[in-house]
Amino acid sequence: MAEQSKKIDKSTIIEKPPKEFQHPQESLLRKKAIPTIYCPGCGIGTTINAFLEAISKYCQIPHDQLFVVSGIGCTGRASGYVNLDGFHAIHGRAIPFASGVEIAKPPMKPVIISGDGDLFSIGLGHLAHAARRNIDMTVICVNNAIYGLTGGQDAPTTPVGAKSRTTPYGKISFPFNLSHIAIANGATFCARYTVYEYIQLSKAIARGMNHQGFSFIEVISNCHVNFGRRNNLGDAVAMRQMFKKARKRMNEEDIGLDYHKTDIIFEAGKGFTRIPTGIFLEERDEPEEFSERIIDAYEFKK
Numbered sequence: 001m002a003e004q005s006k007k008i009d010k011s012t013i014i015e016k017p018p019k020e021f022q023h024p025q026e027s028l029l030r031k032k033a034i035p036t037i038y039c040p041g042c043g044i045g046t047t048i049n050a051f052l053e054a055i056s057k058y059c060q061i062p063h064d065q066l067f068v069v070s071g072i073g074c075t076g077r078a079s080g081y082v083n084l085d086g087f088h089a090i091h092g093r094a095i096p097f098a099s100g101v102e103i104a105k106p107p108m109k110p111v112i113i114s115g116d117g118d119l120f121s122i123g124l125g126h127l128a129h130a131a132r133r134n135i136d137m138t139v140i141c142v143n144n145a146i147y148g149l150t151g152g153q154d155a156p157t158t159p160v161g162a163k164s165r166t167t168p169y170g171k172i173s174f175p176f177n178l179s180h181i182a183i184a185n186g187a188t189f190c191a192r193y194t195v196y197e198y199i200q201l202s203k204a205i206a207r208g209m210n211h212q213g214f215s216f217i218e219v220i221s222n223c224h225v226n227f228g229r230r231n232n233l234g235d236a237v238a239m240r241q242m243f244k245k246a247r248k249r250m251n252e253e254d255i256g257l258d259y260h261k262t263d264i265i266f267e268a269g270k271g272f273t274r275i276p277t278g279i280f281l282e283e284r285d286e287p288e289e290f291s292e293r294i295i296d297a298y299e300f301k302k
């Protein structure tokens, strides 16, 4: 018996993939930190990949001018997995940290990758003021409608009727529309895509990064483990199929000034049934971004 239990089932061994199957963004990943903590199929991996594709294919900013900051959460681990300068900040403080980098070293482009809980619960005040000041940074917010890392407590994005660890009978308070909040506070670029719309997401990230000023990209993502499971939404593939059906492409003309048109609809028992996506705002006549205004003020006084 003892002999038998020592036998190894070779079918379970994962062999090192051959060179041709290596990750296409291999040079931009911090190999020492991998494997990631992510559950297989999690949309955060898709988002990180979309960001890496944005900076290697669609956006001209030199990589040594990028600075990636995250807060705390599953999404908050992102800064540790990318092979760029960056900082893993404390909960809710990614934006003030990035603001310091931008103001002290304006050629740097801070990119914040963090979660809906980190940026819109504890971090909401910081986000609102950075948007108001039009600080030149790109915020990529993974909205999975839940606190994933801590086991599925409700977030400010958890929809009415949705079950979570802290709302076992269904949530009763209304959720935030994150894109609406970013625009209302002064963001000068705003886009939303689901993780199903990978190419559009990657291009929107690059467009947001090329924009001078505060740009916000909301990524509707699947936490099938802590949100999907409790709401009978199936696995990662089923949730992405739901996103495919629910997405509704909208542009600035469709929306006008009524940002409630971008509200997301969730129906208990059915899941997400309407997710407006697209570039919601791109101010071409951009107000001067914050560090330029600081330099102007300083030059004026000299």
Ligand SMILES: Cc1ncc(C[n+]2csc(CCOP(=O)(O)OP(=O)(O)O)c2C)c(N)n1
Pocket (backbone or CB within 6 Å): 072, 073, 074, 075, 076, 091, 114, 115, 116, 117, 118, 119, 142, 144, 146, 147, 148, 149, 150, 155, 223
């Ligand atoms: C000051 C402080 N309060 C609370 C926590 C616990 N905490 C860690 S992550 C998190 C929420 C993360 O949610 P989200 O940003 O949506 O990330 P996700 O895991 O869903 O990607 C909370 C409340 C903490 N780490 N620090």
Ligand code: SF4
Pocket (backbone or CB within 6 Å): 037, 038, 039, 042, 043, 044, 074, 075, 144, 148, 149, 222, 223, 224, 225, 226
């Ligand atoms: S708990 Fe949810 S958000 Fe966190 S890695 Fe797993 S699927 Fe992704």
Ligand SMILES: [Mg+2]
Pocket (backbone or CB within 6 Å): 073, 115, 116, 117, 142, 143, 144, 145, 146, 147, 148, 155
């Ligand atoms: Mg979350």
